[in-house]
Amino acid sequence: MPRAPEIAPAGPVDAAELAALETSLARGATRERLLEILLEVRDAKGGRGISEKGLRHLADRLRLFPAEAYEVATAFPAVNYGASEPYATEACGDLACALRHGTTSGRGVCRNHCDGPRQAPEPRSFAAYRAAGGYGVLDALRDDPDAPARILELIATHHAVGRAGVGFPVAEKWRQVMAAAGTPVIIVNVDEGELAIFKDRFILESDPHGVLEAALVAGRVTGADAIFLYVRDDYAPIHAILRQAMSDVVAAGLTEGIAIELRRSGGAFICGEETALIASLEGRPARPSERPPFPTERGYLGRPTVLHNAETYFRLRAAWGAAPDPAVPVSGLLDPQAAVFSVSGRVRAPGPKLAHGLARLEDLVELAGGMAAGARLGGMVVAGSSGTLVAAADCRRPLADLLAEGLRLGTRGIIVFGADDDKRAIAARMAAYLARESCGQCGPCRVGTAKAAHVLAAPEPLDMSILGDLSTVMGEASLCALGRNAGRFLGGLSSSLAPSNP
Ligand SMILES: Cc1cc2nc3c(=O)[nH]c(=O)nc-3n(C[C@H](O)[C@H](O)[C@H](O)COP(=O)(O)O)c2cc1C
Ligand code: SF4
Structure with missing residues (x-):
């Protein structure tokens, strides 16, 4: 009878990797830090990920099943x-980079340099x-017991x-958190993983304390004891800026009773969705x-959680x-x-553009230095990866009319394309982005985004009924x-x- 092959013992972890692991674990050996530990080990290994032996060791140290650690590491x-x-x-084949640099492949995400060199x-x-x-305002919150209710009322009357x-009202979210059982947690969402969006980066590299102050106010008003800044992994300059800002406010004694921690996200668009974000903060x-x-009722570790985008805090x-x-130009957002x-x-000077009461989408081209050499305006992708392809003629109409007809601006991502660009190829790239970024948890989204990407990229004439059904x-x-918006995007393509819509 043949003998069953022996399973090789895991063996010792490479000494350098083990040292990196133990250094990271010394900063906190909890499951909640699992993603951060994996990223720290990756950094210590010059960008190479943790090995299988290292992962087994880590699982052992955190008292997890190896499969649990593996599930997180591969997610x-x-x-x-x-x-x-x-x-x-660095190399990115997504739509904005493709239009600007002519790239055709790449694994996506290039540190949001869709606006060129920083x-x-x-x-x-x-x-x-x-x-x-x-x-x-924090001094008032410390000295005056009526200040929390007053600040909350100011936020409500400001219609933040x-x-x-x-566009959910901020004061309502905070009230829900205050009404729920448990000590609240505050989260600042700087995942900014959406295609060609870089507004939070712009805000934080200009005025980080504007965001930190508002997060601390949220903490004081709701009675929270922890703030997480959840930041894109590849925003290294922003990490440095925020770490400096955090150590300044701690040194100034402004954070007493509230722990502030910066955590990095894992390089996927879905990390920014609030429940997925919380899962990754919990080591899942x-x-x-x-x-x-x-999350306002049961968020991070089952506690009531205030979670907002960085810009929301900044404008508060x-x-x-x-x-x-x-x-401080960015303070114009107040x-x-x-x-x-x-x-x-396809514009000469891509980047974050501040606009006051934008009349027409086309005005953004002027704010961005005009069309790139040799290009004529063909239209714009408005609102990111599952946004709307707006034709040039519509970009020249009053924006108010487009909004009244149902156009959504989302987080105000604008990708300008030229008259010679193929709109179907643009839609195919958007669909490919969505297919890559779908977390795959539910069939309609996993299969639908892949099928849409395939149909749009195929050489055959487009069968609109397939896109309609998928939508x-x-x-x-x-x-x-993500899946619902992807459905809306496909519906709009018809x-x-x-x-008749050149
Ligand atoms: C796929 C997906 C990705 C998201 N990514 C982000 C993000 O990067 N940053 C963000 O602030 N919100 C993101 N969101 C929205 C969050 O789920 C959440 O609604 C938001 O952070 C709440 O902030 P607000 O109260 O300031 O609007 C994303 C949502 C989805 C569905
Ligand atoms: S719709 Fe489903 S599969 Fe798609 S990203 Fe959301 S949870 Fe994941």
Whole structure:
């Protein structure tokens, strides 16, 4: 009778990897830090992911089954599990890069350099921010027991709403958190994983204390004891800026009773979805979960959680009286009429553009230095990877009319394309992005995004009825907004790709 092959023992972990693991574990050996530990080991190995032996050791140290650790390690592209090549994020085949650099392949995400080489301003320092009256509201919150209710009322009357797309009222979210059982947690969402969006990066590299102050106010008003800054893994300059800002506020004694921690995300668009984000903070794969319960009631480790986009926090200061400062351009966002657009694609000067009461989408081309050499405006992709292809003629119509007809601006991503660009190829790239970024948890989204990408990229004439069917199924049966929005995007293609809409 043949003998069963012997299973090789795991063997010792490479000494350098073991040292990196133990250094990271010494900062906190908890399951909640699992993703961060994996990223720290990757960094220590020059971008190569943790090995199988290393992962087994880590599972053992965290008292997890190896399969649990493996599930997390393989769920995040940035962990680069077991790879012999460093995690590379420079070459990107996504739409904005393809239009600008002609790239045709790549694994996506290139540190959001859709606006070309970075010319970052110096971030406003803690001393300068404090001298301009910053953090004064925290003094009031410390000294006056009525201040929390007053600040909440100011936020409500200011009609502050979330800036991540849905526009949910901020005060309502905080009230829900305060009404729920348990000590609240505050999360600042800087995942910014959506295609060609770089507004949060712009805000944080200019005025990080504007975001930190508002997060601390959220903490004081709701009675939270922890703040997480959840930041894109490949935003290394932003990590440095935020770490400096965090150590300044801690040193100034402004955080007493509230722990602030920066955590990196795992290199996938879905990491920014609130329930997936919370899962990754808990050391689980970033997969969205059903709601209710909403994170306001049961969020991070079952605790009530305030979670907002970085821009939402930044703009809150206007509610308690901060005004725009001409020396700090990004502070123009304290004007409720102002908006920041991430403009990329075929323009001369892509980048974050501040606009006050934008009349026409076409005006954004002028703000971005005009069309790139040799290009004529063909249209714009508005609102990111599952957005709308708006034809040039519509870009010249009043924006108010387009909004009244149902156009959504989302987080204000604008990818400009030229008259010679093929709209179907553009739609195919958007669909390919969605197919790659679907977490695969539910069939309509996993199969639907892949099928749509295939159909759009195929050489055959486009069968609109297939896209229509996919749109219906994905819109109705997807668990989270990625799949539902992808369904809406496919539904919109029937008009934007119709021959009568050049
Ligand atoms: C696929 C997907 C990705 C998301 N990515 C982000 C993100 O990168 N940043 C963000 O603030 N919100 C993102 N969101 C929205 C969050 O789930 C959440 O609604 C938002 O952070 C709430 O912020 P607000 O209250 O400031 O609007 C994403 C949603 C989905 C469905
Ligand atoms: S809709 Fe897509 S991204 Fe969202 S949970 Fe389902 S498979 Fe994942």
